[in-house]
Amino acid sequence: MSEHAAPRARDIILDMAARGRYHFTSIELRSALGVSQAAARQALSRLAVKGEIASPACGFYVIVPPQYRRLGCLPADQFVPALMERRGTPYYVGLLSAAQYHGAAHHRPQEFQVFLERSRPAIICGSVKVAFIARNNLAAIPVERFNNPRGTVVVSSVEATLVDLVGHMSRAGGVDRVAGVLSELADDVDPRRLVDASKSASILWSQRLGYLLEHVGAGDKAVLLKERVAGSARNFTKLLPGENAEGAPRSKDWRLFVNANIEIEA
Helix, strand or coil, X not given: CCCCHHHHHXXXXXXXXXXXXXXXXXXXXXXXXXXXXXXXXXXXXXXXXXXXXXXXXXXXXXXXXXXXXXXXXCCHHHCXXXXXXXXXXXXXXXXXXXXXXXXXXXXXXXXEXXXXXXXXXXXXXXXXXXXXXXCCCHHHCCEEEEEECCEEEEEECHHHHHHHHHHCHHHHXXXXXXHHHHHHHHHHCCHHHHHHHHCCCCHXXXXXXXXXXXXXXXXXXXXXXXXXXXXXXXXXEECCCXXXXXXXXXECCCCEECCCCCCCCC
């Protein structure tokens, strides 16, 4: 390998960063250097050892500015959109990660939670973890776009976020934490949009969500959802699907076995 390949590689990524671009592929760098695959790989390795770049996915690299060197990667929301675009993969940020965008600042997740049409292994990049979760009817989920320093990220709407939270309570820290998030975000919920968002999921999720909204004092946001449940829910279900419901009190309005004592997490 030429002794000048690594310095040239650094010049290339510095130029990218100066132009506001923080993502590239190994193929792009190799082409820019005009070297062999082995030489390009060695140049990338040297930059990675110095912490100047990181690789969240095979062949995909991010430039790591000094303020993020302690993370060993870019923050997830600054590279996930570019990675999904390169893969041609529809996605949206959901659960506790989405809740943060909507103002639930007290419930920071330990992983960046992303929904895809099909699940795939998590990404570990430095101390950044991205978890992927499969979602039926992905294209039907209401979303919003939020700006960040590297572009925009697609996030489930506040109503769709609440629907997903009750559908994936184990991934969101349990029912107490979900109730806390619902309490924080309830003021921003539009009852009609909530019903629309609920149609992308099982009616069982609506039964749980409506009950929890009433429990946290936001029953006014669930009035239209209650009408949908009354017309569509055929059977009683459990608030906590995997837990015993023997002797649990019932909510007739939501056709729900309330098999949990809920303590709202602040």
